[in-house]
Amino acid sequence: MIRRILLLAFVCIWLAAVAAGMGWLWSYNQAAGAPATPPERWPDQAAVSLATDKFTLVLLAHPQCPCTQATVEELSKLMTNCNGRINAYVLFAIPQGVPDDWYHTDLWRSAALIPGVKTLVDHDGTEAIRFQAYTSGQVVLYDRQGELRFRGGITQSRGHEGDNAGRSAIEAIVNTGNSDTDHTAVFGCPLFNPESECRVPNHGNNSKQE
Numbered sequence: 001m002i003r004r005i006l007l008l009a010f011v012c013i014w015l016a017a018v019a020a021g022m023g024w025l026w027s028y029n030q031a032a033g034a035p036a037t038p039p040e041r042w043p044d045q046a047a048v049s050l051a052t053d054k055f056t057l058v059l060l061a062h063p064q065c066p067c068t069q070a071t072v073e074e075l076s077k078l079m080t081n082c083n084g085r086i087n088a089y090v091l092f093a094i095p096q097g098v099p100d101d102w103y104h105t106d107l108w109r110s111a112a113l114i115p116g117v118k119t120l121v122d123h124d125g126t127e128a129i130r131f132q133a134y135t136s137g138q139v140v141l142y143d144r145q146g147e148l149r150f151r152g153g154i155t156q157s158r159g160h161e162g163d164n165a166g167r168s169a170i171e172a173i174v175n176t177g178n179s180d181t182d183h184t185a186v187f188g189c190p191l192f193n194p195e196s197e198c199r200v201p202n203h204g205n206n207s208k209q210e
Helices: 002-030 068-082 106-112 126-130 165-176
Strands: 055-061 086-094 117-123 138-142 148-152
Touching: 055 068, 055 106, 055 126, 055 165, 068 086, 068 106, 068 165, 086 126, 106 117, 117 126, 138 165, 148 165
Parallel strands: 055 086, 086 117
Antiparallel strands: 055 138, 138 148
């Protein structure tokens, strides 16, 4: 009898621990980052150029953020679905004093392989600051006249691919001229928090988790 009681107690404790872990993981995945407040007009001092014949998209990212891999995958789908109507940049925020192998990650390489996308170093996050972005995975979209049309993320949660409101909104704006929304939540690591694990220079290991 005592053994059965102890076994039952153990099972209950184990189930409670599993439930708590799953709850924490769900909360973590659904926790949005700080949203950007980008300028309503394309900033004249931007290091990248506004396209005059198509939309211009800027993705601000951290090269060591594991969550942003899903954003890059969604960007690839977006570029395909928009059929050449977007000129896109992925700007990777780079702190001072890190070697090339710290920021030339799989994430960088994946972004660089997308047709129509240019990957560039954003030294000290200067351009992220210019676009007032705080979270890796932040996307801003400007039209041919330099008007801000969208700001937000293009994943449904942290590190998860799949249909989402952000990608759908951009595709609608680019392909039809209108969308039901012009902003969404963004999911990713902080760009400027020195205590965020993916901000710590990690020499020789490009798969560091948060």
